[in-house]
Amino acid sequence: MSAELIRIVSRDSPMALAQVERVRAELAVLHPGTRTEVVPVRTTGDKWMGDLSAVEGKGAFTKEVDAALLAGEADLAVHCVKDIPADRPLPAGTAFAAFLRRDDIRDALIHPGGLRLDELPAGTRIGTSSVRRSAQLAASHPHLLCVPMRGNANRRLEKLAAGEADALLLAASGLERIGRPDVITEILSPEVMCPPIGAGVLALQCREGDTELIDAVSGLGDPAAHRETTAERMFLHVLQGHCNSPIAGYAQVERNGDLSLRAKVFTPDGKTVLNAHEWAGALDPATLGTSVAVSLLRQGARELIDGIAH
Numbered sequence: 396m397s398a399e400l401i402r403i404v405s406r407d408s409p410m411a412l413a414q415v416e417r418v419r420a421e422l423a424v425l426h427p428g429t430r431t432e433v434v435p436v437r438t439t440g441d442k443w444m445g446d447l448s449a450v451e452g453k454g455a456f457t458k459e460v461d462a463a464l465l466a467g468e469a470d471l472a473v474h475c476v477k478d479i480p481a482d483r484p485l486p487a488g489t490a491f492a493a494f495l496r497r498d499d500i501r502d503a504l505i506h507p508g509g510l511r512l513d514e515l516p517a518g519t520r521i522g523t524s525s526v527r528r529s530a531q532l533a534a535s536h537p538h539l540l541c542v543p544m545r546g547n548a549n550r551r552l553e554k555l556a557a558g559e560a561d562a563l564l565l566a567a568s569g570l571e572r573i574g575r576p577d578v579i580t581e582i583l584s585p586e587v588m589c590p591p592i593g594a595g596v597l598a599l600q601c602r603e604g605d606t607e608l609i610d611a612v613s614g615l616g617d618p619a620a621h622r623e624t625t626a627e628r629m630f631l632h633v634l635q636g637h638c639n640s641p642i643a644g645y646a647q648v649e650r651n652g653d654l655s656l657r658a659k660v661f662t663p664d665g666k667t668v669l670n671a672h673e674w675a676g677a678l679d680p681a682t683l684g685t686s687v688a689v690s691l692l693r694q695g696a697r698e699l700i701d702g703i704a705h
């Protein structure tokens with residue numbers, strides 16, 4: 396491996412490039428002497444500032460990156476698992492090589508006046524285009540107002556400063572990655588704001604046949620992140636949501652080693668919440684994911700999801 400050059404492709408947002416730097420640093424420890432090069436790509440999701448469902452929604456942050464990998468313009472793609480569609484297989488010819496150790500999965504509130512979520516006055520405008528975040532706020536804090544806001548985290552902070560919203564909800568891990576944890580006024584517990592599937596996990600993706608590279612980078616993988624991500628993505632695969640369906644959930648390797656998966660499906664107005672929480676016990680992670688999805692389907696998740704415009 397030592398003499399080889401690994402070309403790493405990723406989105407070109409500050410957060411994505413920070414993620415690549417983490418991968419390069421971990422690679423340098425595991426395989427000293429490996430040379431790496433960054434191939435930044437701007438994705439549809441970065442260019443289009445309108446509704447994501449208008450640009451096929453899912454895959455908008457990964458499509459061009461995967462295309463560069465498949466075209467041989469790069470050897471290794473770094474993705475946020477959260478951004479990788481789970482309702483369909485990975486693009487043919489590609490495979491996951493590793494899931495890195497998981498970062499904070501929680502969402503953070505950013506309020507320039509320093510207030511906490513429960514202290515925000517009625518009518519406070521929360522900048523978010525996330526159906527997961529707005530449905531949960533509608534359920535728990537119906538006096539707050541969600542206003543659409545897209546763009547990478549740095550741009551959203553600029554829009555907040557420009558007065559386009561009074562507060563933001565962003566992933567704590569993302570703010571850490573862009574070096575702005577200072578703006579966080581409150582980190583929301585998963586009970587208050589259930590995280591998205593894949594939160595805080597970075598995936599390394601390679602060409603399927605590139606076994607030498609897959610072997611080389613698989614050492615960066617984290618076993619707990621692998622179990623949690625496998626359960627969460629199988630859950631989402633079985634549930635078959637669409638880009639307007641508010642779905643949240645997270646798996647957790649617990650202290651005794653057992654894996655649990657909690658998941659929720661909401662109506663956009665937050666008035667209906669379906670909830671499931673199961674433990675794997677002797678089951679493998681994928682079977683846990685299937686079981687939790689089936690449990691929500693038995694509660695009416697299919698009708699709820701299909702009833703939301705998309």
Ligand SMILES: NCc1[nH]cc(CCC(=O)O)c1CC(=O)O
Nearest residue numbers: 475477565566568569594595596
């Ligand atoms: N949609 C953009 C995106 N993709 C992944 C993260 C957060 C980092 C992660 O969960 O890996 C973010 C930003 C955000 O939701 O605030």
